[in-house]
Amino acid sequence: MKRSDLELPDAPIDRLVGPIGRFLHVPAASGVVLLAAAAAALAIANSPWADGFEALWKTHLVVGLGDWVLDHSLRHWVSDGLMAVFFFVVGLEVKREIALGELREPRQAVLPVAAAIGGMVVPAALYLAQIEGDASRGWGIPMATDIAFVVGCLAVLGSRIPSGLRVMLLSVAIVDDIGAILVIAIGYTAHLSLGALAVAAVGLAAVVGLRFAGVRSIAVYTVVGIVVWVAFHESGVHATIAGVLLGLLTPTRPRVPEALAADIVRRASDLWFGDESSPSPAERASVAEAARESVAPLVRIERALHPWSAFVVMPIFALANAGVAIRGSLLTEPVALAIGIGLVIGKPIGILGMSWLAVRTGLARLPEGVDWAALLGGGVLSGIGFTMSLFIAGLALDAAQLDAAKTGVLAASLVAGALGMAILFWRFPTPQAAD
Numbered sequence: 001m002k003r004s005d006l007e008l009p010d011a012p013i014d015r016l017v018g019p020i021g022r023f024l025h026v027p028a029a030s031g032v033v034l035l036a037a038a039a040a041a042l043a044i045a046n047s048p049w050a051d052g053f054e055a056l057w058k059t060h061l062v063v064g065l066g067d068w069v070l071d072h073s074l075r076h077w078v079s080d081g082l083m084a085v086f087f088f089v090v091g092l093e094v095k096r097e098i099a100l101g102e103l104r105e106p107r108q109a110v111l112p113v114a115a116a117i118g119g120m121v122v123p124a125a126l127y128l129a130q131i132e133g134d135a136s137r138g139w140g141i142p143m144a145t146d147i148a149f150v151v152g153c154l155a156v157l158g159s160r161i162p163s164g165l166r167v168m169l170l171s172v173a174i175v176d177d178i179g180a181i182l183v184i185a186i187g188y189t190a191h192l193s194l195g196a197l198a199v200a201a202v203g204l205a206a207v208v209g210l211r212f213a214g215v216r217s218i219a220v221y222t223v224v225g226i227v228v229w230v231a232f233h234e235s236g237v238h239a240t241i242a243g244v245l246l247g248l249l250t251p252t253r254p255r256v257p258e259a260l261a262a263d264i265v266r267r268a269s270d271l272w273f274g275d276e277s278s279p280s281p282a283e284r285a286s287v288a289e290a291a292r293e294s295v296a297p298l299v300r301i302e303r304a305l306h307p308w309s310a311f312v313v314m315p316i317f318a319l320a321n322a323g324v325a326i327r328g329s330l331l332t333e334p335v336a337l338a339i340g341i342g343l344v345i346g347k348p349i350g351i352l353g354m355s356w357l358a359v360r361t362g363l364a365r366l367p368e369g370v371d372w373a374a375l376l377g378g379g380v381l382s383g384i385g386f387t388m389s390l391f392i393a394g395l396a397l398d399a400a401q402l403d404a405a406k407t408g409v410l411a412a413s414l415v416a417g418a419l420g421m422a423i424l425f426w427r428f429p430t431p432q433a434a435d
Contacts, residue, residue, distance in 0.1 A: 030310035031152025034387070037315035038322040038410070045323030057320050070233070078320045079394060082313050084229055084243035086387075089309040090177050091247020092302045097174045099252040099298075111355060111364035112171035118354025119145070119172065119382055120179045123346030130338040137396040138335060138405060140183040142342025142412075144388030147173040148310060149413070150381055153421050160428040162374070164367025169378045172351065180388050184238050188395040191236040200231035200242065207249050238395065250298045314387055321390045324406040335401050336408030339389070343412035344419070348379030373427045381420030384413045 044053045057075040064070065072080070097103040103112070123142035131138065150173060154161050206224050215221075225246050233239035330336055355375060358364040366375070386409060393405040 029152075030148045030314070031155075033311055034148055034314050034318055035152075037318035038386070041319045041321075041323035042326070042410075045325055050323075050325065053323065070230075075320045078317055079391065080233060080239045081229075083317055083391065084240045085305065086243070086309045086313045086317070087181070087240040088243035088247045089302065089305050090181070091244040092250055092298055092305075093247075094174055094178055094244075095248050095250060095252060096298055096302065097171065101171075101174075103171060103174065107364075109171070111358055111366070112168055113175050114354040114358040114364065115168075115351045115379075116172045116175035116179065118350030118352075119143075119347050119379070120176065120350070122350030122353070123342030126346040127338045127342045130341070131334055135335050135397060135401050137188075138339070138393060138401070140180070140187055140392045140396060141389050141405060141409065142339050142346060142385060143176070143183060144180050144385045144392060145173050145176045145347070145382045146384045146386040146388060146413070147177070148314065149384040149386055149417060153381055153384070153417055157421060157424055157428070159431040161424060162367070162369030162428070164370045165374050165378055168367050168370065168375075169382065172378075172382060176382075177388075180392070181241065181244050184392065184395065185241050188392070189237050193235045196231045196235035197237070200228050200235060203228035203231060204245060204249065207246065211249075211251065250301060252296050252298045317387065317391070321394060322406065322410065324403050324410070326407070330404050330407040331411060333401075333404035333407070335397070335404040336411070339385075339405060339408030340412040340415070343383040343385050343389070343409070344380070344416050347383040347416070348376060351379035351382060352376060371427075374424065377420050377423035377427055379420075380416055380423055383416030383420070385409050385416075386413045389413075 044050060057078075058073050060071055060073055061077055062069060062071045103109045120143040124139045127139050127142050128136055147170070150169060154166055154169065203224055207221065207228075210220060210224070225242070228246065229239055229242040232242040324330075352372070352375060355364075355366075356372075359366060366372075389409040390406060393402060393409060397405050
């Protein structure tokens with residue numbers, strides 16, 4: 001037997017080879033696909049096929065069992081159902097950062113947490129200062145940062161961006177996601193059904209119980225997860241919160257310690273190497289199971305779902321929600337202007353202001369290689385709202401104001417992206433030396 005015959009399972013994304021595999025490994029790729037989907041939605045919304053395209057998303061899909069029926073438009077299924085996968089991945093990312101990443105150590109977490117809070121509070125305050133009446137419900141729209149586009153812009157800038165700024169901006173985006181989740185759960189809940197919430201709580205408790213019982217079946221957790229999603233959908237709390245909570249409940253520790261799994265594989269390899277007899281299927285399966293269980297469920301599931309979230313869910317959401325008939329007058333609508341000011345001006349002011357306060361008080365310090373000019377560029381870049389901003393706009397505003405909000409989000413995200421990249425390119429005109 002050859003050592004190469006000892007095949008161990010990898011996450012799906014790691015098994016991709018060739019151009020497709022390399023494409024999925026490029027951080028800018030998801031941003032490119034998302035941008036293409038948004039451009040397609042805009043193009044169709046301003047074409048002769050606009051009415052048919054809109055009618056498609058208004059088509060109803062009915063799912064039911066007996067007297068219980070869910071009857072909603074395709075757009076609703078995308079925003080409440082498909083986006084639950086996106087929010088599940090967000091929950092996984094938040095859990096990973098808190099348990100294993102930059103937000104694990106309080107000292108390291110102070111700066112991105114402070115920056116993110118400033119980047120949420122100031123844009124919301126600027127919006128509310130300009131808007132009154134029903135449209136004031138849109139205060140959460142300019143709070144969001146689209147992590148896919150931010151990562152994409154940083155990837156385009158390449159090695160000229162210091163690693164400290166990359167980590168800082170990604171941590172800010174994660175904290176921003178936490179804030180957006182709270183905004184959706186608290187700020188945009190119209191009514192509450194305590195009975196449905198009780199069912200959701202039982203479902204979440206069942207997930208914890210299954211974990212302690214040692215249940216490993218993905219199918220079992222999927223069924224329970226669907227029950228939790230339906231319960232949240234019927235409770236009045238936005239259904240995507242179910243995805244976040246399920247992500248947060250995912251274990252971060254492997255069932256088999258990595259050192260033990262490595263020892264098992266090494267011993268098996270030593271035993272079989274050079275032996276004329278091949279390992280039995282049961283022996284091979286045992287070693288493969290040890291290797292698989294040495295990877296934390298959170299890491300394994302995140303690797304499996306992240307491509308689907310980035311390259312399927314988010315583009316479909318963009319197709320369903322980014323289309324708007326472009327009219328110059330929409331840019332001058334109060335809602336559009338308030339969103340634009342919040343994202344393009346409020347974001348960098350809030351991020352820089354709170355960061356300066358954290359550094360000034362000695363609670364934090366700037367990352368290595370990052371100065372205030374670099375943080376300004378990063379703060380402006382964080383004004384790319386897009387996915388989460390469009391999502392919150394759909395929750396907060398009625399049809400009469402939604403087109404103006406979409407126009408404001410798209411225009412502001414374009415300006416923030418271009419201006420942020422220009423500032424960072426000016427600050428870092430040459431690539432950084434490799435670490």
